[in-house]
Structure formats: structure tokens, C-alpha cells
Amino acid sequence: MSTTEESRAHADDQARIQADEEPRMRADARRSRAKLLTAATAAFAENGADAPLDDIARRAGVGIGTLYRHFPTRLDLQAAVFRSQVQSVCATADELIVAATPEQAFGGWLRAMAAYLATKRGLSSALISALGKDSELISSCWMAMRDTADRLLTHAQQAGVLRDDVKPVDVLRLVHGIAMATEHSPEDTDRLLALMLDGLRARKD
Numbered sequence: 001m002s003t004t005e006e007s008r009a010h011a012d013d014q015a016r017i018q019a020d021e022e023p024r025m026r027a028d029a030r031r032s033r034a035k036l037l038t039a040a041t042a043a044f045a046e047n048g049a050d051a052p053l054d055d056i057a058r059r060a061g062v063g064i065g066t067l068y069r070h071f072p073t074r075l076d077l078q079a080a081v082f083r084s085q086v087q088s089v090c091a092t093a094d095e096l097i098v099a100a101t102p103e104q105a106f107g108g109w110l111r112a113m114a115a116y117l118a119t120k121r122g123l124s125s126a127l128i129s130a131l132g133k134d135s136e137l138i139s140s141c142w143m144a145m146r147d148t149a150d151r152l153l154t155h156a157q158q159a160g161v162l163r164d165d166v167k168p169v170d171v172l173r174l175v176h177g178i179a180m181a182t183e184h185s186p187e188d189t190d191r192l193l194a195l196m197l198d199g200l201r202a203r204k205d
Contacts, residue, residue: 033070035060040081045119048128049078049126058063075130079137082123086141089116090148097152102159103201110175113145117179118186143170162200171200 039059043051071077
């Protein structure tokens, strides 16, 4: 199977997983849920994992009762946002690996992942504290990110543009470190990612 076919198959798998997770609901209910996830993602990014739920409902243009029907607890909402963000980052990789060169796809995904990490603002810490780091949510999301990093890294290594000794976990740790280091100076993120990418490039003899 080609890299393009693998990417599309992976995207289909992700879509099926998401469909299985969401119960069948009316179109208006699906729209309300999507609006709540979008509003909660923005609120958590701006104000942290303890952002007021009534503010999230207002942002979504629904009543607080609608929010609780979809997400009975704050933890339910946090978990849904966390999972949807990870799925979005992984979906970005599927798009890049088809549309860009191996090096451009890898670099583009590094930036997408760094942007995701910059907006978490305590969300993962809150979930780990409540559910544990070995919970299904945390474990499955970590595996999805690692597998996505592995696909992009292998794609670039096979093209001869990245060093063969780099591992997926190395990539995740480096980007996480950059995201933490630039929390208060986001303007430095792209420069540090460029330095990181330069260090990972294959050297010509």
C-alpha cells in the first residue's frame, strides 16, 4: 500500500472511531454539540481548564441546560475537547502527507502540534489528575500522537531528508519542550522549531 493510501485509510479509521464515540443524534443536536466543543476549546485555551461553563454555553449560543445534556460534567466536556483536539492534529498530518513533500509535511505537522500544545493550558494536567495517566483517554490519545509522528517521520526518513536515528518519541519530547519554553514568548516558537528541524535533517557526506 502506498503512503497516500495508508494516509487515507488512517483518516477513514479516525472517522469511524469518532462516529462510534458519538451516539446517533438529530442534526440540530449534532450542531449544538459541535458548537459547544468549539466554544469550550477556545475557552479552555484562553482561561484554562476551569473556564466557566456558563461562559462556554454563551459562546456556543445555547443554554446551560443544553451543555449539561451533552456533557453532564466538566470532566466529560474536558475529555471531549481533549480527544477532538488530538484527532484534529492527527487529521492535519493526513492532509499534509498527501499534499506536501515529506520534509514540508513533517515541518508543517511540527508547527500544528506546537500550536495545539500552546492552547492546552492545563487541560491534560486536569484530565491526568482526574483519570490517571494510564486511563483509556490519555493512553489512546498519546498512542494516536505517537503513531502520527511515526508515520510522518518514517515518510521523511525513507525520502532521505531526516536522520535515521530519530525516534517518534524524540520528536514529541522536543516539540513539547519548545512549547513549554515559549509559553510566555510564542513569537520564538517558529524559530526554535526551525532550529530543531535543522538538527534532525540528514547530513550529506
